[in-house]
Amino acid sequence: ILQHCGRMTAIAIERTVGIAVVEDGAVQRVHHETAAHELFHSVLKVDGCEHPIPLLDTAHLMQQTQVWVEEQDLDRPAFDAPPAAPSATQTTGNASTETYVVAELQGLRFALPVQAVGSILQTPPIQKLPQLAVGLQGAFTWDRRNIPVVRIHHELGMALPPADSPMQAWLMVLRTDSAALGILVDRLVAVQRFASSRLQPAVTASGTEVALDPGNAGAPPIQLLSAAAL
Numbered sequence: 001i002l003q004h005c006g007r008m009t010a011i012a013i014e015r016t017v018g019i020a021v022v023e024d025g026a027v028q029r030v031h032h033e034t035a036a037h038e039l040f041h042s043v044l045k046v047d048g049c050e051h052p053i054p055l056l057d058t059a060h061l062m063q064q065t066q067v068w069v070e071e072q073d074l075d076r077p078a079f080d081a082p083p084a085a086p087s088a089t090q091t092t093g094n095a096s097t098e099t100y101v102v103a104e105l106q107g108l109r110f111a112l113p114v115q116a117v118g119s120i121l122q123t124p125p126i127q128k129l130p131q132l133a134v135g136l137q138g139a140f141t142w143d144r145r146n147i148p149v150v151r152i153h154h155e156l157g158m159a160l161p162p163a164d165s166p167m168q169a170w171l172m173v174l175r176t177d178s179a180a181l182g183i184l185v186d187r188l189v190a191v192q193r194f195a196s197s198r199l200q201p202a203v204t205a206s207g208t209e210v211a212l213d214p215g216n217a218g219a220p221p222i223q224l225l226s227a228a229a230l
Helices: 058-068
Strands: 002-004 007-009 027-029 040-044 053-056 089-092 095-105 108-113 117-122 136-142 145-150 170-175 180-185 187-195 199-201 207-211 222-225
Touching: 002 058, 007 058, 095 170, 095 180, 108 187, 136 180, 170 187
Parallel strands: 108 222, 145 180
Antiparallel strands: 002 007, 027 040, 040 053, 089 095, 095 108, 095 187, 117 170, 136 145, 170 180, 199 207, 207 222
């Protein structure tokens, strides 16, 4: 689901490959004419990708799709109404898959159920708080709430970095029915489905299961964590 200037539209994809922050200079315009049907006029150079990636003109796409939603039925929920919780489990025959957001911290990958992730953003300014819990870094305001921010090295079996070390680049906001929490991560890897046949017993107190990365047979296991336990 894409959002731009208060408008929303959705595009059908096979999977999310990753999340990247790029500088303005990484965008190169290759199609200079303005055409009503043209949704791609620039390419994007991303580290790790051999070829430039076509860049979708989101604003232009929104203009073309709004004709379908300009007249809303009064009984239909507004765009800013709380969305229904998505189903993260799909069943095919006797096998089921569950969808997780995969992140990385000091080279170790872990994942959380996609329905527990309320937002992903670059780490904002953090208000310092007394360290009343292991890994507590402070708090920030999100959705009119003060959300505690933590490093989860301890839950992953790693030593916490020094208190004065730089914050990780990304903040993942987790939410349950009764609480919200921000966790600091180095990198967002992908949104990925894991088949139930690949799940193994957990190795951490905050985890429920461990799954091998189906895209890389030689990669270390991905720890599947419980948002409620964190």
